[in-house]
Amino acid sequence: MSSRQTKTDVILIGAGIMSATLGSLLKELAPDWKMTVIERRSKAGEESSNEWNNAGTGHSSLCELNYTVEKSNGSIDISKAIKVNEEFQVSKQFWSYLVKSNLIRNPRDFVVPVPHMSFVQGEKDVSFLKKRFAALSDNPLFAGMEFSEDPDKLKEWIPLMMKDRDANQPIAATRIESGTDVNFGSLTRILTTHLKSKNVDIKYNQNVDDIKRAKDGSWELKVRNVENGSVERLNAKFVFIGGGGGSLHLLQKSGIPEGKGIGGFPVSGLFMVCKKPEIVAKHRAKVYGQAPVGAPPMSVPHLDTRVIDKKESLFFGPFAGFTPKFLKFGSNMDLFTSIKPHNLVTMMAAGVKNIPLTTYLIKQLMLSKEQRMEELRQFIPDAKSDDWELLVAGQRVQIIKDTAAGKGTLQFGTEVISAADGSIAALLGASPGASTAVSVMLEVMRRCFPQQIKEWEPKIKEMIPSYGTTLMENPELIADIQQSTAQTLGLKDAAAKEKARTVS
Structure with a gap:
């Protein structure tokens, strides 16, 4: 089995909306930096960013x-x-x-x-x-x-x-x-194509087996080709872990103290989808209702107009479910292998605290199609079962950590975890995720490139005129x-x- 080493300035793990956004920002700010994207799947935007895996x-x-x-x-x-x-x-x-x-x-x-x-x-x-x-x-x-x-x-x-x-x-x-309505899968592919045109090395079908700190403070990644098993070692000064549900495992591999004590709770999603033009034409809106008692915030029911490949359809859901996988194309061992000595107590506390949530998710998973149709009829009273099909959406991993609210607290939203020296950062969590990708990646840059951020500020303001100001304090700018x-x-x-x- 061959093994070679390649040096680069920046490694982005995961070819989803987060890496595509960070890569696009950095290419505008530091065009000479050498950049590599590593993706487990054969194409960009195949997991959480994919248009069929989120509500858009x-x-x-x-x-x-x-x-x-x-x-x-x-x-x-x-x-x-x-x-x-x-x-x-x-x-x-x-x-x-x-x-x-x-x-x-x-x-x-x-x-x-x-x-x-x-x-x-x-x-x-x-x-x-x-x-x-x-x-x-x-x-x-x-x-x-x-x-x-x-x-x-x-x-x-x-x-x-x-x-x-x-x-x-x-x-x-x-x-x-x-x-x-935003097609984040399409946007991811557009940005990734742009990065490729800027000589960013995009490696598909590659799995990051290990991440280790090198003696000089840089990071060495062991990357395996999932098709032929060949191994390459990549070295970079900065690594961003934007692998969706897979980010927690990679953060743990890095061994940074900031990643200790953090666990993950996987939640799967399913949507009912209608593609019949005569029905789709009667509804054009994203309509959100109230979440059922006991449901996680990401399970707020909504009836959405979606525009995918220039065709409109209706999505209703999400119906929550439970699987131990951290990615839609992940392993059933993901949850178990994420439990480490440093997060065991936190995970156990979360298990005790969230028994009602787990029960709710299991009940959701066991719903029949007709039971799901009954929930849909809260939105569309005369909905017919034959007009709707079930779609398995993306997998989300909610953060579990100890907070002021107690041990093993389930977090909702997205969170950046970064090393003290800013040499590595990971993005964990779920919604609103993709919609706030630019703000989140600006936060990554503020943390990880403190020496450059001042120098970059004029260019950032050219790209984002409101940068450095609070919109609420400037109604005219809004x-x-x-x-x-x-x-x-x-x-x-x-x-x-x-x-x-x-x-x-």
């Missing part, structure tokens, strides 16, 4: 009810909603820069306007939605949001969901036209950014056409 919602808190929490005094905490929205504005600015620079030719290949809506039933949830709307609508980040309890207005917005609905139950919805990114990404005219279609 440009997460900006326009519809996600779990980003706004009702406090004990009855007020609505919108701090997370603001944070996620601002981060999505950063992503849109970078994408716009790539379009203006002709690095992305046609933005419609990955982003299209789709209204974002929240939909609730019952007096309690209608009251919550009304308070949520009041809290958000005063904020410039959420300008243009509408609220209605009027069945006739809701028939205009969501005719498919209103047909044959019980008129006696209180219902309400919010709607905002500036929402998006308006400018929203208008300019909508124009550049081709969302403005398309949104106007959508409004005309809805009214007619």
Whole structure:
């Protein structure tokens, strides 16, 4: 078995949206750096980034009810909603820069306007939605949001969901036209193709068997070709672990103290999908509801218009499930091999704390198609089973760690773990993930390239005009950014056409 050694400046593990984004940023800021991407699969964007493995919602808190929490005094905490929205504005600015620079030719290949809506039933949830709307609508980040309890207005917005609905139950919805459907798989492939054109070495069908610190402080990776078994040793000054669910194992292999005591809890997702044009044509929105009691936040039910390969379909879900795999194409041993002496107590504490969650996931996994259809009928009362098929989506691994809330606390969201010297960083966690990729990768660069970040600042501001400022403190900048990114990404005219279609 052959083994050779190759030196490079930067290694990106995983050819998903995170590595593609970090690579694209670094190529603009340090074009001379030698860069290598390592991917286990045969193509880019095959796991969590793939368009069939996620909901494609440009997460900006326009519809996600779990980003706004009702406090004990009855007020609505919108701090997370603001944070996620601002981060999505950063992503849109970078994408716009790539379009203006002709690095992305046609933005419609990955982003299209789709209204974002929240939909609730019952007096309690209608009251919550009304308070949520009041809290958000005063904020410039959420300008243009509408609220209605009027069945006739809701028939205009969501005719498919209103047909044959019980008129006696209180219902309400919010709607905002500036929402998006994002094909993160397509965007990943576009960015990866761009990186290849910039002489980035992209290695497919390669598995990282080991990561070790070299004597000079750099990192040495043992990389195995999964097709022929040949082994190559790669050496780099900086390594980014962006392998989705596979990142935890790789972080553990690195041995950095910052990775100790962290565990992972895998959650699988399934969607019901409808591709029948006559049904799809009756619904154009991403409509999010309230999560069932006991469900993880990532299991908020939603009925989404998706645009994949220029064809529209409807996704409903996600239905949560449990498998010990950390990746969709992973191993059933993933969960067990992630348990180490340093995280054993944390994992055991999480197991005890999350028995109700585990029970919920197992019950979800055992649902029949008809039981899933009954949940769908909460959204589409006259949904027919023959019109929908089951799709197994991507695998997500939630972070487990000890926090102020106690040992073995399950974390929701994404988190960067980096070495003290900034020579290696890993991204763990799940939603809102891809939507906030640019903000997250800027955080990686701030941590890992502190000497260069000041020098890079003018270029970063050229790519992301809001960099270094808080949008909430600058309403005029919010308006400018929203208008300019909508124009550049081709969302403005398309949104106007959508409004005309809805009214007619």
